Amino acid sequence: MIKVLLVDDDVDLTAMLVEYLAQENFEGHAVHNGEDGVAAALGGGYAIVVLDVMMPRLSGIETLRRIRQSSRVPVLMLTARGDNIDRITGLDLGADDYVPKPCSPGELVARLRAILRRTEPQPTPAASASAAATVKAGPLLLCPGSRTATLEGRTLDLTGTEFNLLEVLARGAGHLISKQELSQRAFGRPLSPFDRRIDVHVSSIRQKLGTRGDGRSWIQTVRGMGYQLVTD
Template identity: 65%
Template sequence: MISVLLVDDDEELTEMLSEYLQREGFHATAVHTGEEGEVQALSGRYSIVVLDVMLPRLSGIEVLRRIRASSQVPVLLLTARGDNIDKITGLELGADDYVPKPSSPGELVARLRAIMRRVQPQDAPATDAIRTGLLALWPAKRQATWQGSELDLTSTEFSLLEELARHAGQVVSKQNLSINALGRPLTRYDRRIDVHISSIRQKLGPRSDAKAWIQSVRGLGYLLIAE
């Protein structure tokens, strides 16, 4: 059973979400402060964290920052509808996705399941690796190495890089990246992929010619250089 940590100061909302998640086959636990959310998220007891950005005292963004300092547990943000600053900041800090508030419990469950499918694929032997140049990825284990060293990626970053690696040297459209890596069509003005790709670029570092390993092809998509 997937164990979900809900971090939101709205106790009525978390009670309703907990009941809905239980009916959908999840195990849900709710806490109501950022401080407690940080402790519980780092406890290793949860498969995924649902984190409200608008928490009193210690904000959700700061909680996310602290979580990402030592853990890659998947994090789904609850953001104010239309607040693009919090959404982009959260993605840049390593959130896997976001859902605007208010949203339906059904949408939340769909996003949780999509993230968990990326984290826990079941269709590849653990020994099968994707290799291109200095990059190696093991999809079944969700592990990657770059230049022989472990590459620390969020679940969403791993899925995007896996899709690019499977088509190394070829342009992959943003729409195909969104469908194949994130499990949903790309919507207008959606910057999720761009922000995650920017984070991956930083982790890979520059090439010897100072260019990025992941190239943006204007109007088409992204290309992982195969060397």
Template identity: 65%
Template sequence: MIRVLLVDDDQELTAMLSEYLEREGFETSAVHTGEEGEIEALSGLYSIVVLDVMLPRLSGIEVLRRIRARSQVPVVLLTARGDNIDRITGLELGADDYVPKPSSPGELVARLRAIMRRVQPGDRHTCEVIRSGPLVLWPGKRQAQWQGRELGVTSTEFSLLEELARSAGQVVSKQDLSLNALGCPLTRYDRRIDVHISSIRQKLGPRPDTKAWIQSVRGLGYLLIAE
């Protein structure tokens, strides 16, 4: 059973979402303040967190910052429609995805399922190891190692790294990255891929020649240097 934590001060909305999610096979709990959201998200009891950005007192962005300081539990942000600043800030802080408000419960369910499919891969990946230069990935365990040390990445960052590592030395289009790593088609003006890749680059650091390990190929996509 996938356990979902809803963090939103709109109690009518959380009641409606809880009812819908439970009909779809999820187990849900809801809290209505940022302080409660932080405590529950860090409890280890939940598979994924749905976090509203516009919370009173302690904002959703600050809650996300505190969660990411101690946990890689998947987080989906609820953001105001058209509010690109909060969306980009959230992705930079390690959110796995966002859903605009208002949106259909069906869209939220689709995003949750896409993330959980990535977090809980099939048995065929259990013993698989992917190596590309100093990068080693264990898809079955969702673990990453960089230059011999554990690499702390979110579930979405891991999925992007996996797609790039499987095609190391070759360009992977943004559309393919979006479909295979995010579970949804790329839409116009969608910056999710770019923001996640930027975060991964910072974690990998520069190459000895000062260039990035993940190269942008204008108009085509991204390439992970294989060496």
């Protein structure tokens, strides 16, 4: 069973979610404060973390910040409905996605499965198959099998969601890719109005790529339309 860590101070909610997750082939464990959440996320062997933003003492945002200092474990944030500041901050710190509260257990499970599908390494039957699956765009090299990426020989420290987005851009290097297409191919769902998750993730990827020799960003924005990875 897939191990899921729930970090939320709502004891009744997490107890209900643990029961529901068990029916969906997930092994859920709950902790109820940020300090315990950090310790469990870093040492518990969990496949994914569900993290509530609104917690006393140590907030979900600070908990995520501490997790991301040492781990790339996928994180799904639970945010207050309509609170765009927390959502953007969470994504900027490396959250893979968010779900507004209250949400149904079914929606939560669907999001968990979607994140795990796009962040888990995909095994290949042989080394030759793995080599053939690499994506090269100028000095950028991505290996989807191992979910590793290098730029000019430098290893990039990407979250699973960032890797997915960069892979889509690399496969279409030199061509404009709309935000809607990025969302469909990287997240597996359409981009809703006023959703800024693409912009926040791309901003983080830009920082990790650094600038080209001419001072430009590797990822160019076409305002109102989308993004393009440049390699020449």
